[in-house]
Amino acid sequence: MKQLSLHVTDTCNSKCGFCVVGSPLAQKDAVHYPDLVRFLFENAEQGYTSVNFHGGEPTIHPKLFELLNLARLFGYPEVHIQTNGRKLKDSEFVRKLQEGGVRLFIVSLHGFHAETQDMLAQVRGGFEETLEGIRNAKRLGIPVRTNTVLTKQNLYELDQLVGLCGELDVDHVNISNLHPVGSGFFAIDGMGPAMAETREVLLPAVERLLAMNRRVSLEGFPFCVVRPYQHLSIEWEKRDIRMMYHGSVYDNYDTYMDQECRTYGPACQQCSCRGLCGGVYKEYAERRGWSEFAPLPAASR
Amino acid sequence: MNILFLALSSAGYGETIIGLSLARSLRDQGHKAHFIIDCISSGLFSGGEFPHTVLEPQMGPMITLVMDSVIAEFKPEVIVLADYFTYCGVFSKRYKVDPWFIEQYGIPIVPVDIWEWHESEFAIDVFLNKKMPVSRKILDMGTALRPVPLCRLSSRRQDVFPFSLQAGAAPVSSRTREHLRTALGVPKHAKLVMLASAKWQMPTLSDDNGNRLAEAVPALLAHYLELLPDSVHFVNVGERPAALSQLPQDRLHLIPSCAQTRFNVLLGSVDLFVTLNLGATTLTRAVMTGVQGLVIENSIAGVGPEDLQRIDGTLRLDDFAREWLARTMPVYPFRMWPLGFHDFLQPMLTDNPYLDTFARTQLLDGEGIRTMMERMLFDRGTIDRYKDSQQRYAGLVSALDDGASCFMRAMECLGLGRRYSR
Ligand code: SF4
Ligand code: SF4
Numbered sequence: 001m002k003q004l005s006l007h008v009t010d011t012c013n014s015k016c017g018f019c020v021v022g023s024p025l026a027q028k029d030a031v032h033y034p035d036l037v038r039f040l041f042e043n044a045e046q047g048y049t050s051v052n053f054h055g056g057e058p059t060i061h062p063k064l065f066e067l068l069n070l071a072r073l074f075g076y077p078e079v080h081i082q083t084n085g086r087k088l089k090d091s092e093f094v095r096k097l098q099e100g101g102v103r104l105f106i107v108s109l110h111g112f113h114a115e116t117q118d119m120l121a122q123v124r125g126g127f128e129e130t131l132e133g134i135r136n137a138k139r140l141g142i143p144v145r146t147n148t149v150l151t152k153q154n155l156y157e158l159d160q161l162v163g164l165c166g167e168l169d170v171d172h173v174n175i176s177n178l179h180p181v182g183s184g185f186f187a188i189d190g191m192g193p194a195m196a197e198t199r200e201v202l203l204p205a206v207e208r209l210l211a212m213n214r215r216v217s218l219e220g221f222p223f224c225v226v227r228p229y230q231h232l233s234i235e236w237e238k239r240d241i242r243m244m245y246h247g248s249v250y251d252n253y254d255t256y257m258d259q260e261c262r263t264y265g266p267a268c269q270q271c272s273c274r275g276l277c278g279g280v281y282k283e284y285a286e287r288r289g290w291s292e293f294a295p296l297p298a299a300s301r
Numbered sequence: 302m303n304i305l306f307l308a309l310s311s312a313g314y315g316e317t318i319i320g321l322s323l324a325r326s327l328r329d330q331g332h333k334a335h336f337i338i339d340c341i342s343s344g345l346f347s348g349g350e351f352p353h354t355v356l357e358p359q360m361g362p363m364i365t366l367v368m369d370s371v372i373a374e375f376k377p378e379v380i381v382l383a384d385y386f387t388y389c390g391v392f393s394k395r396y397k398v399d400p401w402f403i404e405q406y407g408i409p410i411v412p413v414d415i416w417e418w419h420e421s422e423f424a425i426d427v428f429l430n431k432k433m434p435v436s437r438k439i440l441d442m443g444t445a446l447r448p449v450p451l452c453r454l455s456s457r458r459q460d461v462f463p464f465s466l467q468a469g470a471a472p473v474s475s476r477t478r479e480h481l482r483t484a485l486g487v488p489k490h491a492k493l494v495m496l497a498s499a500k501w502q503m504p505t506l507s508d509d510n511g512n513r514l515a516e517a518v519p520a521l522l523a524h525y526l527e528l529l530p531d532s533v534h535f536v537n538v539g540e541r542p543a544a545l546s547q548l549p550q551d552r553l554h555l556i557p558s559c560a561q562t563r564f565n566v567l568l569g570s571v572d573l574f575v576t577l578n579l580g581a582t583t584l585t586r587a588v589m590t591g592v593q594g595l596v597i598e599n600s601i602a603g604v605g606p607e608d609l610q611r612i613d614g615t616l617r618l619d620d621f622a623r624e625w626l627a628r629t630m631p632v633y634p635f636r637m638w639p640l641g642f643h644d645f646l647q648p649m650l651t652d653n654p655y656l657d658t659f660a661r662t663q664l665l666d667g668e669g670i671r672t673m674m675e676r677m678l679f680d681r682g683t684i685d686r687y688k689d690s691q692q693r694y695a696g697l698v699s700a701l702d703d704g705a706s707c708f709m710r711a712m713e714c715l716g717l718g719r720r721y722s723r
Contacts, residue, residue, distance in 0.1 A: 015476070017484040024480035025566050027471055122483060183484045185563060189554065190486035286557050 004048045004076065005243035005253055006036055008067065009056035014084045015122035016110070018149055018191055022182030023056045024122075030246055031056075033063060037070060039244040044074035050103070052241075054082035059093075068100035078103035082147075085109075086126055088133025091140075098140055105137050106174075109146040111153075112160035120153055134168050145172035147219075150198055151191040158205045166212050173209055174234075175202065177220035179261070180283035188287060195225045195292040202226060223277035224267070224294050235278050254278075271295035302327075305377035305408075306336045309356070309391040315582030317342040318561075319413060319448050320383030322467050324351060326704035335375045337368070339391070344560060356396070364396045372406055379712070385412035385445070389436045401438065409715050411708065414445040415580075417452055419461060420648040426641040429510040429602075429633040444714035446707050449698055450585050450655040460714045462707035465698045470590045473569030481570045485536065485554050492533045492678045494526070495571040497583050498540040499558075502639055510631065515639035517629040518577065518664070519544035522597070524621045525670045526575075533678065536571065538564065568592060573677050577638035577664075579646065584659065588691050589698075593677045593684060594659030596636075600643065601665060604631035612665060619667050626665065654697060657690040 007021070009031050015024035040051070051071050058064060058081050071079050078101060085107040088094050109130060111117030117127035137144050146165055148154070154161070158175075165173050177198070180188040198221070206229050209216040216232055223230035230236065234254075241253035250256040258278035263285055268274045273296045280293060304327060308320035317338060324334040328351075336353035338346065346353045354371050356364050380403060382388040392400035403410065418439045424432045439445060447456060448466040456463055473481075479489075487493050504515035519542035526535060526548060537545055539558040546553075556567065565586070568574065574587040575595045587594045603612055609627055612618065618626065626632070634643035650656060660677060662669045676683040702710075 015480045015483075017480075025477050027474060027477065122480065183480065185559065186481055186554075186556065186567070187484035187486075190484070283557075 001050075001237075002048050002240040003050050003052055003080075003242070004040070004043050005052045005054065005241050006039060006067075007031065007055060007243070007245040008036060008053045008058050008064075009061045011060065012055060012057040012084070013060050013086060013123070014057065014126060016084075016108075016120055016149075017122065017183055017187045018120070018151060018178050019183040020179045020181055021056060022185075025183055026056075029056075032247055035244065035247045036067060039249070040067070040070050040074050040076075043242065044076070048076055048242075050078045050080055051076045052080045052082065052106075054106075057084055057087075059083050059087040059097075065096070065100055068097070068102070072101050076101075080104040080106060082106040083108070083133075084121065084126070085130035085133035086123070087129075088136050089129040091136040094133070094136045094140055094142070098142055102142065104143050104145060105134075106145045106147055107134055107137075109134075109148055109161065109165070110151070112157040112164055116154050116157060120151060131168070134170065138169055143171040144168070145174055146170050147174045147176055149176045149178055150193060150202065151178055152193050152197075153191065155193050155197060155201050158201045159208065162205045162208050162212075165209075165214065170214070172215040172217065174217045174219055175205070176218075177225075177281070179220055179281055180287070181261070181281075185283060188283065192284070194288075195222075199225060203229065206232065220278075220281065222280050222293055223273045224271070224296050225292075227296060230273065230277065230296070233277070235276060265290035265293060267293040267295050269295070272298040302332045302379065303375055303377045304332055304334050304379050304381055305371065305375060306334055306381045306383050307388055307403075308336055308342065308383040309339045309387055309395075310342055311339045311358075311387070311391050311395060315580075316384045316387045316413075316415065317345055318582050319415060319466060320381065321345065321351070322448070323381065323383065323413065323446070323464070323704040323708065325467070326464075327708060330705045332705075335371065335377065337371060347560075358395055361396055362398050364392075365398060365402060368403070372408070377408055379717075380406075380408050380410045381708075382410065382412040384415045385418065385439050386416055386435060388412075389438070400436070409712070409717055410442060411711050411715070412439055412442055412445050414439060414447050414461065415451065416645070417447060417456075417649045419445070419456075419458060421645060425645040426634070426643055427511075428506075428508040428641060429631055431508060431510075431641075444711040446704070446711055448704075449701055450589075450694075451580055451653075452649065453653045453655075454697055454701065460711075462710050463701060464704045464707035465701040466585070466704075470565035470569060470586055472590060473566055477566060478570040481566060485534075487534045487554070488532075490532065491552075492573070493571045494529075494533055494535050494674070494678070495568065495574045496522075496535065496537045496545075497574075497576065497581070498537060498542055500540055502578075503540055503542075504639075506639065510633065511639050513629065514632065514635070517625065518638055520547070521622060521625050521664065522575075522577070523547050524625070525667055525674070528667075528671050529674060529678075536567065538567065565590075573674065575674070577635075579636040579650075579661075580642065581637075588655075588658040589695060591688060591691060593687055595670075595673060595677060596659055596661045597638075597664050597670060598634075598636045598643070598661060599632065599638070599664040600634045601663070602631075602633055616663070616665050617668070618665060622665055622667050654694050658687065658694045660687070 010026040010029045012023040110120045114127040178192045218233045243250045243253045262279040263282045264279040306320045308317040310316040392398050423435045427433045444460045447463040449463045504512040523544045534552045536554040538556045573593045577597050579596045635641045636643050636646050
């Protein structure tokens with residue numbers, strides 16, 4: 001996969017407590033539109049198979065359709081949009097996005113119960129909008145990947161949430177570890193589950209998804225926390241993602257995340273997966289230490 | 302003009318922030334800055350705003366070689382000491398180098414004077430019966446720049462220039478404030494009090510009395526905080542004094558030291574900032590952003606039982622404070638706990654309207670502290686009065702010349718004004 005990745009806006013119509021980009025903390029949108037245009041232009045015809053728009057919330061960007069036009073004009077084969085899915089409740093809007101070249105929606109789904117997601121995203125009614133958005137996309141034949149950030153609040157409904165993904169015919173379920181940056185930096189104590197709690201619910205959920213023949217991936221979890229499913233980690237596959245964030249270009253998003261956002265501790269010294277596993281989020285280790293992590297034996301790679 | 306900033310804060314990084322504010326003002330006028338900093342301040346430069354060279358403590362006297370190469374490459378036309386006191390102390394104590402070796406470069410030097418040295422006796426009451434002498438060199442340097450706040454709005458000297466320090470952070474919108482408090486787990490109608498603890502305030506000082514007070518004071522503070530109503534939450538940023546764990550765990554939020562942008566959003570979202578450091582740049586930032594501030598000082602010296610009786614008689618200590626004092630004595634006056642700086646700061650605090658922007662109480666006046674905290678959190682009249690004072694003061698500060706203009710006047714004092722005026 002060779003993908004161009006654009007942080008198109010800091011703003012969002014939700015206010016997730018764990019928002020990794022700290023969108024609800026942003027005082028203003030620091031994204032400079034001409035930077036986005038330049039980035040799309042400079043990387044045209046370089047073999048990128050898709051462009052990923054993320055934010056904040058790309059669907060509220062006033063120039064979203066202009067960006068889609070540019071992506072098409074510059075020859076990018078398809079566009080993926082990372083979204084909370086709320087604006088997708090409007091089927092006509094979804095159709096226009098499809099017309100504009102959107103071939104995948106990556107939709108945040110953080111709860112099985114409406115109250116859970118609405119509480120986490122701090123938006124009343126948001127959950128129903130998201131579900132309707134997913135249905136609209138699927139009706140038009142657009143693939144949907146969901147992303148669920150595991151929190152203390154949704155942990156024990158993960159199993160039901162997985163079932164819901166099956167009902168909605170979601171194509172790919174991604175489950176993410178809470179990254180304690182942005183709003184998450186402040187929310188970690190109240191929202192971040194312990195690793196043992198994570199394992200307790202995550203492993204059965206993965207098993208259920210595999211039994212349902214759903215594609216499943218895990219994001220940001222140390223391998224020792226998700227073993228024996230470390231091969232489902234996004235770090236396992238080789239990706240080539242070039243990203244622009246606030247005017248700065250990161251040649252390889254995954255390398256950047258591993259080097260800048262994660263760290264190794266004492267347990268990692270003898271771990272066979274060190275290097276492949278990105279380690280632990282720095283801010284997590286800083287707050288909670290290293291006692292939850294243990295090296296993996298040689299056969300784990 | 303190429304300007305080299307020596308900003309070597311090695312404990313907190315307030316002095317470096319002041320240097321950055323001056324450098325921004327000069328950059329807006331087309332000048333170039335390069336910083337030499339201590340590794341502790343690296344985070345302030347991670348965004349790449351200014352080129353910089355980092356000094357590590359283990360470099361020792363080798364830093365003169367680093368200086369040589371920066372001077373050769375950057376070719377500064379002026380060196381700014383941001384600030385004078387930190388520069389003198391760090392170069393001699395940390396790197397074992399006579400700070401004035403920089404005179405060999407023959408480059409004009411402009412000191413930033415954050416403590417109004419010309420009005421002082423060049424000695425700081427730093428711990429019990431311990432004064433720290435400070436170099437008088439600044440008297441021969443021909444000029445100085447004083448950041449306001451903390452310095453006073455005017456100077457009696459023709460060659461010393463108070464400049465407006467752009468110290469406030471952007472106010473936080475109610476949406477952001479509400480979000481941040483929810484993320485922290487603070488209920489909607491709760492009040493949030495912020496405390497900040499830096500490494501240099503931990504009991505790892507070179508003085509036994511200093512260490513005793515560094516260790517003991519948080520327990521007394523926690524006792525006062527515990528007396529506040531249940532609707533008050535506490536967020537502590539930075540180091541975690543052990544005594545804070547006595548506060549109700551569901552109302553205590555511990556945040557490690559964090560990047561300035563994060564810190565500013567948090568600061569802008571609290572109802573009250575409580576500090577034992579009157580000189581804190583965080584206090585300046587709080588009041589210039591419209592956040593209520595409360596400074597707790599100690600003006601009482603007590604070494605033995607007779608002092609205990611005297612103090613108790615004057616302040617009507619509660620049981621906890623009385624026991625605490627008996628256990629902790631001897632105590633010395635302080636304004637920048639656990640460092641003294643009590644008498645040293647006095648001239649600068651005289652006729653300084655900065656002091657109107659926040660409340661001050663005495664450490665041993667438990668009733669006074671509790672009442673003041675409650676007023677600052679719950680009493681509209683008190684809150685509005687401080688907000689008015691903050692606005693009035695912000696007006697006075699913004700009427701001052703900015704850093705770049707004052708810098709040019711300092712250059713004139715050194716006989717270099719015309720060469721660089723644009
Ligand atoms: S939907 Fe995404 S961008 Fe918006 S607040 Fe939630 S996590 Fe942040
Ligand atoms: S021990 Fe360290 S390197 Fe190994 S899987 Fe755990 S976090 Fe990753």
